[in-house]
Amino acid sequence: MESLQNVLAGFAVVLEPTNLLYCLVGVVIGMLIGVLPGLGPAATIAILLPLTYGVEPVTAIIMLAGIFYGAQYGGTITSVLLRLPGEASSVVTVLDGHALARQGRAGTALGVAAVGSFVGGTVAIIGLTFLAPLVAGFALDFGPPEYTALALLGILLVSTIASGARVKALIAAAIGLLLATIGRDAFTGAERFTFDNLSMADGIDFVPVAMGLFGLGEILYNLEERHRAVHAPGKIANVWPSRKDLKESSGAVTRGSVLGFFLGILPGGGATIASMAAYAAEKKRAKDPSRFGKGAIEGVAGPETANNAAATSSFIPLLTLGIPANATMALMFGALLIQGITPGPQLVTEHPELFWGVVNSMYIGNVLLLIMSIPLVGVFVRILRVRAAILAPVTALITMIGAYTINNSVFDVLLVVVFGAVGYLMKKFGFEPGPLVLAFVLGSLLESSLRRSLLMFDGSAAGFFTRPISATLLVVFVVVAVLPLVRSVRERRAAQNPAQDRSAQDRSAQDRSAQNREEESV
Amino acid sequence: MRTTEPVEPEPTEPEPTGSEPVEALADDAPPAAGPVANLAACLVTAGVGGAGAVAAVGLGLGTPAQPGAGLWPLAVSVAVVVLSLTQAVVGRRGGDGEKFSRYSWLSLAGLATLLGLVALLPVIGFEIPALLLSLVWMKFLGGESWRSAVLYSVLVVGALYAVFVGALGTNVPHLF
Numbered sequence: 001m002e003s004l005q006n007v008l009a010g011f012a013v014v015l016e017p018t019n020l021l022y023c024l025v026g027v028v029i030g031m032l033i034g035v036l037p038g039l040g041p042a043a044t045i046a047i048l049l050p051l052t053y054g055v056e057p058v059t060a061i062i063m064l065a066g067i068f069y070g071a072q073y074g075g076t077i078t079s080v081l082l083r084l085p086g087e088a089s090s091v092v093t094v095l096d097g098h099a100l101a102r103q104g105r106a107g108t109a110l111g112v113a114a115v116g117s118f119v120g121g122t123v124a125i126i127g128l129t130f131l132a133p134l135v136a137g138f139a140l141d142f143g144p145p146e147y148t149a150l151a152l153l154g155i156l157l158v159s160t161i162a163s164g165a166r167v168k169a170l171i172a173a174a175i176g177l178l179l180a181t182i183g184r185d186a187f188t189g190a191e192r193f194t195f196d197n198l199s200m201a202d203g204i205d206f207v208p209v210a211m212g213l214f215g216l217g218e219i220l221y222n223l224e225e226r227h228r229a230v231h232a233p234g235k236i237a238n239v240w241p242s243r244k245d246l247k248e249s250s251g252a253v254t255r256g257s258v259l260g261f262f263l264g265i266l267p268g269g270g271a272t273i274a275s276m277a278a279y280a281a282e283k284k285r286a287k288d289p290s291r292f293g294k295g296a297i298e299g300v301a302g303p304e305t306a307n308n309a310a311a312t313s314s315f316i317p318l319l320t321l322g323i324p325a326n327a328t329m330a331l332m333f334g335a336l337l338i339q340g341i342t343p344g345p346q347l348v349t350e351h352p353e354l355f356w357g358v359v360n361s362m363y364i365g366n367v368l369l370l371i372m373s374i375p376l377v378g379v380f381v382r383i384l385r386v387r388a389a390i391l392a393p394v395t396a397l398i399t400m401i402g403a404y405t406i407n408n409s410v411f412d413v414l415l416v417v418v419f420g421a422v423g424y425l426m427k428k429f430g431f432e433p434g435p436l437v438l439a440f441v442l443g444s445l446l447e448s449s450l451r452r453s454l455l456m457f458d459g460s461a462a463g464f465f466t467r468p469i470s471a472t473l474l475v476v477f478v479v480v481a482v483l484p485l486v487r488s489v490r491e492r493r494a495a496q497n498p499a500q501d502r503s504a505q506d507r508s509a510q511d512r513s514a515q516n517r518e519e520e521s522v
Numbered sequence: 523m524r525t526t527e528p529v530e531p532e533p534t535e536p537e538p539t540g541s542e543p544v545e546a547l548a549d550d551a552p553p554a555a556g557p558v559a560n561l562a563a564c565l566v567t568a569g570v571g572g573a574g575a576v577a578a579v580g581l582g583l584g585t586p587a588q589p590g591a592g593l594w595p596l597a598v599s600v601a602v603v604v605l606s607l608t609q610a611v612v613g614r615r616g617g618d619g620e621k622f623s624r625y626s627w628l629s630l631a632g633l634a635t636l637l638g639l640v641a642l643l644p645v646i647g648f649e650i651p652a653l654l655l656s657l658v659w660m661k662f663l664g665g666e667s668w669r670s671a672v673l674y675s676v677l678v679v680g681a682l683y684a685v686f687v688g689a690l691g692t693n694v695p696h697l698f
């Protein structure tokens with residue numbers, strides 16, 4: 001009964017004019033950056049972090065969340081019309097979405113994608129409403145050993161499931177943990193890695209790191225990539241999907257909602273993997289898989305539904321355990337910390353207005369997005385006419401001035417530029433910035449939980465295995481760490497023995513090409 | 523919005539016409555960075571880990587039951603070194619990352635202008651450095667015409683002034 005009251009109170013929070021306005025601003029920005037290839041939601045959220053200092057916590061998170069799920073809607077538009085995924089999570093939509101567009105059915109593809117996104121998003125919010133308090137209740141008993149294991153597992157999963165070179169992602173994560181140790185040690189008071197620099201004594205702020213690695217790094221990278229010119233499309237007609245289209249895609253939407261919801265909860269999961277998995281699932285269960293890639297409506301409906309469901313459900317681990325499931329959630333974590341709120345199991349009970357306000361804002365945001373992506377789609381397509389050469393200095397300058405306003409410090413701006421250069425180089429050398437930022441955010445939690453646990457267990461690491469939850473999590477950790485090794489050894493053996501089943505080799509080749517495509521998307 | 527056609531300094535890429543659009547996208551992708559880049563990157567990260575380990579030992583390790591300030595940084599630094607050496611072996615054939623191209627100079631030039639902005643910001647405020655940065659990015663890095671570069675740069679700096687100084691009232695250093 002009490003929780004129902006909280007849910008209703010959450011709606012009252014959302015319906016405050018300021019919050020409604022920020023929700024609208026968030027989803028419009030999300031839609032815009034989704035449409036524009038280049039800056040992704042993580043970069044945008046990083047750049048806008050300084051803006052959230054001045055507003056209420058709930059308002060800030062409502063806006064940032066809107067950017068995140070709004071981008072999932074917007075990313076579809078360029079995939080379908082231009083064969084250019086605006087977001088990594090819309091890469092598979094290109095296959096059938098653009099094929100439909102070439103048949104003159106772009107409107108159908110966009111309409112079905114919008115409806116699917118709406119359904120997927122809404123199903124996931126309902127799931128979030130019921131599941132999150134349960135998970136949080138379960139996690140209330142977690143102590144330092146559980147948090148140590150959970151943080152370790154989260155960092156490992158995000159690093160290994162992310163596309164690209166696994167070991168490089170792990171290196172990035174470890175360097176993130178190392179960066180997190182800079183500053184005064186909370187236990188002994190010793191200054192670590194500060195080089196006697198006063199600005200470093202309190203450690204490196206999360207915001208300049210995120211703004212640099214995600215924001216400026218991406219802007220610098222795009223300067224180089226911009227010669228891949230974008231041509232604005234013509235008019236789009238008939239965005240309303242017909243009853244027949246909706247009927248054909250209803251199965252895919254249902255499956256995409258469920259698949260996306262569950263993949264979003266997993267650490268390292270999220271919108272991109274959900275959309276790929278949904279596409280694979282639809283193709284596998286189709287009577288005539290050869291239609292896929294040539295304009296099958298399920299190939300648009302499934303992934304577009306799943307990526308929205310996953311974007312929404314990936315809030316669950318953050319809001320209930322305080323463990324971000326992906327890089328964007330790491331930014332949300334940082335944004336909450338800035339506001340003096342530590343996400344964790346106590347969030348639902350200690351800040352119900354924040355928790356339910358954010359969750360319920362997603363209902364409103366999804367309705368706003370549905371309105372924007374069907375009748376107003378033409379307006380957003382026009383954004384593509386704004387040239388990247390003009391947008392780039394605008395985003396760069398907003399980043400720089402925004403960085404200054406955090407602490408009125410030039411040192412912060414310099415940090416952003418330094419991390420921007422690092423982010424650019426990481427991209428060029430094949431290191432993902434996501435695991436670094438995530439590990440950086442979780443670094444102090446991980447270290448303090450580990451040291452508290454060691455104090456509890458009197459220095460014996462075996463103590464972790466005396467508690468069922470931390471033991472289970474650590475076993476999963478070991479399995480996730482070792483499994484790829486076993487697999488690669490087995491593959492190598494199969495490759496050395498050519499008499500072995502050919503189909504296995506074909507399959508691994510397919511996997512590899514799928515992985516290449518995935519890498520391409522990020 | 524569109525006043526003049528943008529000057530296209532770079533040759534346009536041919537439109538791929540493959541039936542699998544994503545594969546066509548992949549064809550367009552820049553070449554991988556290669557084995558030398560992999561080795562160099564691993565040496566750099568291993569160096570970071572090594573330096574971290576040395577500094578961590580200097581902080582005092584303590585015992586597992588009473589961890590000192592350096593124990594955790596040492597563990598993480600060792601992990602960085604081990605992973606870097608692993609990657610040096612695993613990735614010896616290259617395969618990920620991207621080669622630097624002649625367009626990479628654009629990013630370097632962009633970085634230089636950003637550092638210039640940081641240096642000038644506390645001295646003469648943000649307006650003039652921002653205007654210069656915007657002009658350079660639009661005209662030289664983006665290939666806009668002089669006319670649109672000047673017009674949009676003035677508009678952008680004006681808008682930033684209105685937002686950060688006027689509306690938000692932030693303390694960003696400004697001349698006017």
